[in-house]
Amino acid sequence: MKLVITIPAYNEEETIGKVIDEIPKKIKGIKKIRVLVIDDGSSDSTASVAKKKGATVLRNKKNLGLATTFKRGLEKALDMGADIIVNTDADLQYNQQQIPALVAPVLAGEADLVxxxxxxGSIEYMPLQKKWGNRLSSWIVRRVSGLPISDAQTGFRAFSREAALRMNIQSTYTYTQETILQAAAANLVVKEIPIEFRKREGSSRLISGILNYAARAGATLVIGYLNHKPLRVFLGVGGLFFLAGFILGMKVLLHFIATGLVSPFIPTAILTAILLIFGFQIIMIGLLAEMIKNKRSIEEEILYRMKAGK
Ligand SMILES: Nc1nc2c(ncn2[C@@H]2O[C@H](COP(=O)(O)OP(=O)(O)OP(=O)(O)O)[C@@H](O)[C@H]2O)c(=O)[nH]1
Ligand SMILES: [Mg+2]
Structure with missing residues (x-):
């Protein structure tokens, strides 16, 4: 069994060395442990510190964002022949001593994503807005995926090779929620274990402002949801318009049946027609989106088989 630990890092020269040092040198059931740091165009010495500590280092020539960098790391880890991939952050907030506990369910064949x-677990410090933002986002992911998870934004996770092969990340900003939705769609077994989260020294590299983060993560979630359950969304929205048109239209129709006239209700009749056409079109878009989703799942299966060499 080969374990590759991926660490996306952006200007983390202060902590990257400590993170690598903290990684256990031996884990029961694992033969080889490799550390892969993906430096996202840092302007400091993140890459050279990581190299000195014995990590394999990939560098983006410029800053491409966490999701793109994570994706690159996952692909490289697969190329390196990883049976299990653990992702951790470069900021020393996660305790690398907990990696054995994180990989245990994958090793035991009980889970694909941990x-x-x-x-x-325990949180030493997390700002209040972030805590509630994380809670809200986890609640949405729980609803959409149907998985009983409590922390959809965690960066500390383990993937089986199978799970890594199934991931197709499209966001460039954050991979965290999208990967869970994809795991659910691929019927992978997802498990959670409690972990310790330390206070961040220095400022967040990812989140410049909570509103900015909420907007970008929110957009990723909406797109993720649309990819996952398009018909449900469009049917809901289109159905509302259709229903409004139907109720208004009944009034016009009943009057027409009784008197043979539409004339006192011409504005209502026009509004009815607009609402019905609008609602119908949204539902049709939903059907199209559902067909595109089905096509996507076939394409994902082809991609999976290509990557897995099947
Ligand atoms: N590749 C890449 N990594 C980034 C970028 N921004 C942040 N990271 C890395 O992603 C990880 C998470 O970013 P953090 O700055 O820890 O985010 P945070 O605000 O602490 O968020 P939490 O840890 O979830 O509370 C760290 O390892 C960062 O180095 C980026 O633009 N590109
Ligand atoms: Mg952090």
Whole structure:
């Protein structure tokens, strides 16, 4: 069994060395442990510190964002022949001593994706807005995926090779929620274990402002939801318009049946027609989106088989 630990890092020269040092040198059931740092165009010495500590280092020539960098790391880890991939952050907030516990369910063949949950474990410090933002986003992911998870934003996670092969990340900003939705769609077994989350020294590299983060993560979630359940969304929205048109239209229709006239209700009749046509079109778009989703799942299966060499 080969374990590759991926660490996306952006200007983390202060902590990257400590993170690598903290990684256990031996884990029961694992033969080889490799550390892969993906430096996202840092302007400091993140890459050279990581190299000195013995990590394999990939560098993006410029800053491409966490999701793109994570994706690159996952692909490289697969190329390196990883049976299990653990992702951890470069900021020393996760405790690398907990990696054995994180990989245990994958090693035992009980899970494909193991999430280290901060909310089931312990949090030394997390700003209040972030805490509630994380809670809200986890609630949405729970609803959409149907998985009983408590921390959808955790960066401390373990993937089986199978799970890594199934991931197709499209967001460039954050991979965290999208990967869970994809795991659910691929019927992978997802498990959570409680973990410890330490206070961040220095400022967040990812989140410049909570509103900015909420907007970008929110957009990723909406797109993720649309990819996952398009018909449900469009049927809901289109259905509302259709229903409004139907109720208004009944009034016009009943009057027409009784008197043979539409004339006192011409504005209502026009509004009815607009609402019905609008609602119908949205539902049709939903059907199209559902067909595109089905096509996507076939394409994902082809991609999976290509990557897996099947
Ligand atoms: N590749 C890449 N990594 C980034 C970028 N921004 C942040 N990271 C890395 O992603 C990880 C998470 O970013 P953090 O700055 O820890 O985010 P945070 O605000 O602490 O968020 P939490 O840890 O979830 O509370 C760290 O390892 C960062 O180095 C980026 O633009 N590109
Ligand atoms: Mg952090």
């Amino acid at each position: 999430l280290g949950s901060r909310f089931r």
